[in-house]
Every structure is written in C-alpha cells, then in structure tokens.
Amino acid sequence: MLTSDKKEFYEALLDKKTEYEGIFYVGVKTTGVFCRPTCPARKPKFENCEFFETAQQALLASFRPCKRCRPLSHPNHVSELVRTLVEAVEENPEKRWKDKDFQELSVDASTARRQFKKRFGMTFVEYARARRMGLAMKQIRVGETVMDAQLSSGYESSSGFRDAFSRIMGEAPALVENSSVLKASWLDTKLGPMIAIADEEFLFLLEFVDRRGLEREVERLREKTKSAIIPGRTQPINLIEKELTQYFNGELREFKTPLALLGSPFQKSVWHELKKIPIGQTASYSRIAESIGNPSAFRAVARANGANQLAIIIPCHRVINANGELGGYGGGLSRKRWLINHEKLIKKVLSKSR
Template sequence: MIPADRKQVYYQALIDKKSEYEGIFYVGVKTTGVFCRPTCPARKPKFENCEFYETAKEALLASFRPCQRCRPLSHPNHVSELVRKLVEAVEENPEHRWREEDFRRLSVDASTARRQFKKRFGMTFVEYARARRMGMALKQIRAGSAVIDAQLSTGYESGSGFRDAFSRIMGAAPAQLGEQRILKASWLDTRLGPMVAIADEQALYLLEFVDRRGLEREIERLRKRTKAAIIPGSTPPIESIERELTDYFAGRLTEFKTPVTLLGSPFQKEVWDQLRKIPPGQTTSYAHLAAGMGKPSAYRAVAQANGANQLAILIPCHRVINSNGELGGYGGGLSRKQWLLDHEKLGVAE
C-alpha cells in the first residue's frame, strides 16, 4: 500500500511529467480505465481519479489497460523503429556522408529523424552520423594515415571544413590527435531511466542518469581533465556495466566488478572508498563517514565529495542520508534515491 503522502508526491510528478519517476510508479485513471507512466503526454486526471501502483503488473491486476499514448508496458526509453533503422544504417557504413536522397531511399522523413534523435541522444541524426565519421577518421589518423586521406574518406572536400568539424566533436584539431586518448560514450536504458556511461578500453569513468542537472558540465570537465576526445561508441567496460546494471535492477547482483577510474583529489578518493564499504541495504550519514575517516569536523567536505561522485550506483552515494534520518540530497533525484534504498533493502531481506 502506497502511503497517502507519497501519493501526493507522485501526483505532482505526474502533473510535472518528471522523467526521474519513470519506473517508480504507474497511475491508473479511474475515469478512462487506462494506466500510464509518469511522463504520459495525455491530459492529466484529477487526483481523486488516480490510483497509484509501483509496478505495471499491479495496475494490470487492478483491471487497468495500458495507455496507447505512453505505452507503459514497453521500455520507458524504447528506441523507435526509425531511430533503430538509422543507427543500423550508420553502422553499416559509418564513413558515409548523409544527404537528402539517403533519407528518401529509406522512406524516412529527415525532420522526423532530426527530432527523434535529438530527443533520444541529445544530438540530431546528422550530428550523430558526423560523430561516427569522425571516429573513423581518428582511427585512420592514429593508425598512421595522412590527414588528407582521413578527410576524403569521411566525405569532406574542404580541409578547413574537416578540421572545424573534427575539432568541434573531438575537442582538438586532427593533427593534434595522434596520441590523444579516446573515451567512448554510450546510452544505457535502465529500470529507473536512461543513463550515460563513458569509458575507455580499460575502465569506466562516468555513469550518470541522463536527466541529472549539470551533466553537460560534468562531461566537459571529464574531457578536459583527461584531455580526451569523447565520441559515441562502446567498450568492454561499458558492455560490462550494462550487464551488471541489468542484474542489479533484477535483484541478482549487489557487488559491481566493472573496473573504474576515479578522478578526484586524495580526499575525494578516500570518501568514495568509504562509500563503497557501505553494505547494500544499509545507510550512514555524512557525520558518521567523516568520523570513520578520523576527521569528524569534515562532514561538510565529505558531503561535497559525495556530490562530486561521477559513478552513480557503483559508488553508492545514495546510501548516505542526513543524521536525522531524512534522505538528504541526490543528483539523480530523491525519488530514485528512495527507490534504490528500498530495492537494496528488499534484496538483503530476501
């Protein structure tokens, strides 16, 4: 049974269409007989006409049918057929430079593709395809090919145009990238909404919910700190964390093995190390963490280090709450923090 005060919170999230509540609750609308996800675009019902459920199964068992607009039985961030088709087309020929006739050949409306890619990936389709071409160009340059060869293979007749586009995406001109590190970024769908993972071939550097406030600045700081180019793609650590997150949300995993690289001050790293020692199903406070580190007066600095964590869930900053028992803050949203804590307590109980 969902408490009355939480129902009020869920209703406000429904009105505001807050994406951070995806997967946390479903709403059954008594006047229509349908149930929806929190971000449904349909007209909002009155509070007294709403029934709230924590799973789609509960809503179905209460005789509600799935809404045809928000499709609550599909993944909250299910990739559309159009997006899937275009991503596959790019992977078949990543060096191809897309033109209007290519969209017509696939019976795809270019403006629709632009809109759907912008919503899904935060970039238009043309920008996505360009990033993949640039990734191929970088691979050629690092393998010893001349810049002019990489330029022509990616469809740029103008050397200056190639350099400008390359620099915007990679963060440096092509001639400067011979030894530059490469990080790859991938979109991961999870039970609580989409996350972005950034890694090289050896370790994971960042894992955050896509709608986290300030994520763009966080990624830019990562790029500057590592002096790396960040391009779309996947690596073994990204594939590993995707598998582990699936098992974690299914209740089959409590300890993550994906290798990580921590970028922070010695004090921040010490805090993050302490966070990883908090067992699943348990919580602690900033003051208790600080005391455990032998620095009882540094609880504010501990809180700041907690907020600087770039590896959500893996470094479990969600297990830190206020000394008075209140949740405190969480970059991914308090609703997710509560869900994660409840999920881990349930796993321990089982």
Template sequence: MINNQERKAEYYKALIEKRSEYEGVFFVGVTSTGVFCRPTCPARKPKYNNCEFYETAQQALLASFRPCQRCRPLSHPNQVSDIVRLLVEAVEQNPEKRWKGQDFRALCIDESTARRQFKKRFGMTFVEYARSRRMGLALKSIRSGEKIINTQLASGYDSSSGFRDAFSRIMGAPPTRLDDSRILKAAWLDTQLGPMVAIADENELYLLEFVDRRGLEREVERLRKRMKAAIIPGQTLPIQSMERELTQYFEGTLTEFKTPLHLIGSPFQQGVWEQLRQIPPGEKQASIRALALTN
C-alpha cells in the same frame, strides 16, 4: 522509457483506440519518424515495434524525440500561453542553442515569466526544456550506437554543421577531430530508475550518470578536459560489465559491484571513497562513521 511489456501493450492499445483518458499518462515516441505524440494523436498509427512509451515529455525529449506537429503534445490538454508556444517553436527552429538572457530579451519575453510558466505547464523550467531537447539530440548517437555519419544523416543535418555543433557541445569535440585525441566511449543504459550514460575506456569506467541530471553537460566537459579526451559512441568491456551488474542489482541478485573504476580526485577524496567502498551493503551507520572519520 517504460520497459514493462504488459504496460506497453496496454498503452499501445490505448494509442490505437485514441483513448482520451490516457492523456497525461504517457507519451509515445515513434522511432520511424523521430517524433513523440499524445495518446489521441490523429496521425496514422505506428507499428508496435516502432513505439517507445514515456511517462513525461522530458523523458521523450532526452530520448531524442521532437514534438509532433499534428497533436502538439506540449500544448494539450489545456492550451498553453503565447509565451510558451513561442519558446517551444524557437527551440524547434534551433534545438542546439544554449539560451541566455539576451535571447529572451530579443523575443520581448521576461525570463522569470518563461521559467514560471514552463514549470507550471510541464514540470520543468524553460532552460531545462531546451537543455533536454539539446541533450536528446546529442545523445542520439550514443543511444543508437550507430556510426557518426549515419546519425548525422538520420538527424536531418545535410550540411553536418548542426549535428557537429550539438555533438561537440556535449562530447567536447566535433566528429572529424575525434582521431586527434585520446578516446573514451559512451553508451546509453536503460535502468529501472531511468536512462543513464556510461563513459569508459577499454579498462575502467569513468562516469555513470542519469541523462536527466542537471549539470551533466558540465560534468562531461570537465571529464573530457581533465583526461584530454574525445568521447564517442561505443561499447567497452567496463560498460558492458556495469550494464550487467546494474541489471543483476535491480533483480536483487547482486550486492557488490566489481566493474573497475577510474576515480578522479584529490588524495583526500580518494581516501574518502576508499573508506566508503569498504562499507558492506545496507550499513548506513557504518557509512556515517566513515564520513565522520574523514572530516
């Protein structure tokens, strides 16, 4: 998400004026409707406070926004192929779905062709596109920090089954079973390098990762199984500490992170990490020597 206030003001002005030269420069996510649009979308313009601006469609998808049906941000300025259009529509019909080979065959689509066309058109493969949509849906509860039932209703899942599926695929347990397990809490952190997800208990930080990282779902699943825990939206002191330290780090006022960490690894891995933690900031050669000593 673009956080610079001057740039947001510039983009909002371009949105209001429907300036075509900004096509491909930004996408706007509208929090009141849950959709993201092109700068020239013909729909009624949202209020400034309801707008979030993104440089790529993938960022908007990960932030839980779905493509606008009026301006079709994934089909402009150049018309996309029938394959791309069909797959985008299929994802919207079932955004929680994990795509496999037989799903492409059922649509009479070659999987490698879909991968190539999506990569050329959107800068990401179809699987990455579908995953971003699915991740955005499940991470919506983390991003908002709202109660699970409120997120379920806001997502439009009247029967709750769709939301439960999406949530459990990322966090490992359906909402109604969260009380049966050890609880870890997860929060969405906006940083200068992009949004991150932090997972922690009341004492230590277990995971800090970019939300668009490939394999994040598997990483969260491994953490959940190893700790025999459920993961729910929420804040803890370690998460708040890490958020403060990241802000200070990017402001140039912090060089040493002190948030307590829960490191999960073998004795050998623990030893390597401990050696690395002793290296002063910016000491590249020291880090190489430390790694050499442990190999």
C-alpha cells in the same frame, strides 16, 4: 517499464483514451516525434513505439514534440508563449539560451520559467537543455557508424545532432592531435536512461542522462583526461551494462567493473568509504567523516558525495542526513528513495539464499 505496461499503453493509444492523458507519452521511432495518448495522427506499429512517463524523458531520448497533439501543453490549450519558445528551440536545438535571446523574442525569462514549470514540471531552460542533450545522446544510441560518416564530412554541416554532440562531448578525435579516446554509450535502465563513458580498461563515468550538470561533468572529464569522447563500446561498458541488469533484477550484491577515480585524495577517501557501506544499509555524512578520521569534515564529505561521477556503483545514494532524512542526490530524491528500498529487498533475498 514492464512489457505489460507498454501493451496497456499501446491499447490506450489505439483507442485514444483520455484517462491516460498525463500518464504516459509515446515516442515514434519512425518519425522522431513524441505524442500524447489522444494524438489524432495515424497510429504507429507497437514495435516502433517507446513509452515514457514524462515529457522530459521523451526529450532526453531525442524525440521532438508532435505538432498535431502538442504534448507540452494541456489538451485544447496552447499558450502562445510556450508555442513560440518550443518552435524557437526546434529551429536551433543546440542553442544555449541566455537573457538576450529572450529579449530578442520579446519574452520575459521569468514568465517563461513559470509557464513551462506550470505546464509540464520543468523550466524552459531545463526543456531546452533536455532537447539539446537528447539530440546529443541520440548520437550515442545510433553508434559509431553514423558518427564516423559525419566525421568524415567535417563540421561544415549545420546539423543540430552533430553540433549538439560536439558541444557536449568535445571535438571529434580526427580533429584533436595526440588525444586519447573515451567511448560513450547509452544504457537503458529501470530508473531511466544512463550514460556510461569508459576506455578499454576502466569506467570513468556512469550518470543518469537527466542529471543536472551532466554536461559540465562530461566537460570536466574530457579536460582531466585530455580525451575526445565518441559513441562506442568497450569492455567496461559491456560489463557495467550486464551488472546493472543484474542489480535491477535484484541479483547483484557487488559491482566488479574496473573504475577510474578522478578526484582529490580527500574525495577518493570518501568514495572508498562509500563502497564499504553494505548493501541495504545507510550511513550519515558525519559517520563517513568520522570513518576517514576527520569528524568535522561532514560538509566536505557531502561535497565529495556530489562530485561522484559513478552513480550506483559508488553508492552515494546510501548516505543520508543524521536525522534520517534523505538529503540530496544528483539523480533526484525519488531515485534515491527507490534505490535504498530496492537494496533492502536485495539484502533480504540474498540473505535467504545463503
């Protein structure tokens, strides 16, 4: 988000301008809550504000909904079902919801899904997951110092932060014998926060935090590498953060960060072929299949595309349907469209500078 937008939103927050309802949400660093623009609470200082376009982004950044302005419901209208479920999540944010949990609250799961989807564009399960992921990602943002202090006290505490992190990232390295360690870091980008996981030599994972199935991806990575994953920084993470900044500024044609590709021989062949697609261009699944010498395997190519754990660097967003439609993308079609258009601009700028 541009600094000018942040200043505009902050002025709207101070003036409680109703026309900005639904345009942005504000996370308050000092309290850990996020609010709607018209919240009646005392206004924070500008430097203590983080602005988000959606409630889901605020949740994924570890902020909890304000109890005064209730940003997860329309102004002046709070569904009792929505209120009940939001409060239930706050009581146990690391919980993974199942059908029996809805039954215990005398809530119909399909009704909860519809009401949450209608209110703010995501289902209740997606909301609960975003809250859980947000808490876990907060551990990544605060860094190793806090994590080390928590690890030293063991897992007796019922802290939702640590429980959420351990559920997603795995056991603490102090509790895993003979395990290797991967470091995870939160990276803010123009298209939303991403998580990077690497050792001291290679980058293993780069994904948007709100990607569906991210928890399973991290779990598979942990199992394949037999590693514990903790918050921290390594040289590959520092490098990819620098390169992403250059990329989003339109100054980078090719990523140089060393990568660890964990996949089958077929998947690796597809990923290597993806990296050959020039910036500013696209290719179809069928063309990729032909390029690897297996023209009938376009569906398998699509699956390999979906299994890519290194978003943007291995440019699966450059693969589209043969009819010109965008096809799928784990980070969302709006991001895929933006990336393709952004790279066309990069191509024009770089070609002029030659």
